[in-house]
Amino acid sequence: MPEELNPFKIAQEQLDEAAEVMNLDKQAHAILREPMQTVIMNIPVKMRNGATKVFTGFRVIHNNARGPGKGGLRFHPQESLDTVKALASWMTWKCSLGNIPFGGAKGGVICDPKTFNPQELENLSRAYMRAVCRFIGPDVDVPAPDVYTTPQIMAWMMDEYSKLVGHTEFGTITGKPLETWGSAGRFDSTAMGGMYVLREAAAHMKMKLKGAKIAIQGFGNAGAYAFELAEKLGAEVVAISDSHGGVYSKKGLDLEKLKQAKDKTGSVVTYKGAEKVSNEELLELDVDVLIPAALESQITKANADKIKAKMVLELANGPVTPDADKILFERKIPDYPDFLVNSGGVIVSYFEWAQNRQGYYWGTEEVYERLDAIMTKSFKDLIDVQQKYGAAGKKITPRTAAYIIAVSRVAASMKARGWY
Secondary structure, eight states, rough: OOOOOOHHHHHHHHHHHHHHHHTTTTHHEEEEEEOOOEEEEEEEOTTTTEEEEEEEEEEEEEEEETSSSEEEEEETTTOHHHHHHHHHHHHHHHHHHHHHSSEEEEEEEEOOGGGHHHHHHHHHHHHOOOOOOOGGGGEEEEEOOOOOOOOOHHHHHHHHHHHHOOOOOOOOSOOOGGGGGGGGTTTTTHHHHHHHHHHHHHHHHHOOOTTTTEEOOOHHHHHHHHHHHHHTOOEEEEEEETEEEEETTTTTOHHHHHHHHHHHHHHHHGGGEEEEOOOHHHHTTTOOEEEEOSSOOOBOOTGGOOOOOOOEEOOOOBBBOOOHHHHHTTTTOOEHHHHHHTHHHHHHHHHHHHHHHHHHOHHHHHHHHHHHHHHHHHHHHHHHHHHHHHHTTTTOOOHHHHHHHHHHHHHHHHHHTTOO
């Protein structure tokens, strides 16, 4: 039977597995398997030729028992409702694992922003906000940037929301430019949080990071910052890729030359002095740490037995399928889950929201210190749960341990509120 790669089915399967291990109340389980609210929008946008084009948009709140919905907004030609639902549910667990006062949400628009000029992009951004404004707000649901959306897009959306409600409301959107009271430390926060997990995981595994070989799939914001930060930890990035393919060199790669190649030609594959590899080949390289930082379902049961890395660090959302997760676990390759590893973005988004609400702002170092404390505690909580179940004769994956923590907190909040 072919492996199920529908992202929402995968998210449900991951929840089901944790629910069985932790003996989750069936009523709580039923609530958590489906989103609480799904909004589908037709969004008319005036294009450069004067014609109006209609785009389909989504906003999903998976659960808000622990606070307002929180999650990014994606502009992507292959966006789908099932992807948005999956990402919203993962946001619930991400916020819960980090123990921040949000529930999970996500949004998307089916479009190709690479074909838009700046005015069309602004028109779409403001039109999306007009369509969704009844369903968001600083106490309801707080969007943020994601795939192919930017701080500038967030600023336009915040401005449009402010016009609609009649007053400036910075706290309804995070990931904004600093000029509109975004947070210091926000733009590399996803990668920064991931590197704090890498540091803790390496210490737990007794792996020396100095000289460790790392392969990164993805050269977007998270992947590029992860490259820079990994080098600061003493590790060496030997392979990296984008949507066109990748490059590999045992001697290590030069970040500035990679950026130049990407800026000049649109891809890292034109980088000089390295071997060209496909995205699939990159995953199977003999390295110490593999960091998937691109798209969903990259490691599946078809290639999980070929992974040679000693550790997998999921900087992307949903890069490892449930079947692959089990294979890696059986092969004793720790796979640290996305909603731990890439939670730095939403944690600093929480910091931005909190700063907007109180009108008092922190410096970059204070943001990093607070982020480090939360990421380190989340990792240690995961290890404690994994060891607790192991001592009881139930060996569980890092992902299941993280789910047990996150689901327990959400279920406890729902019960205290009288939802079941």
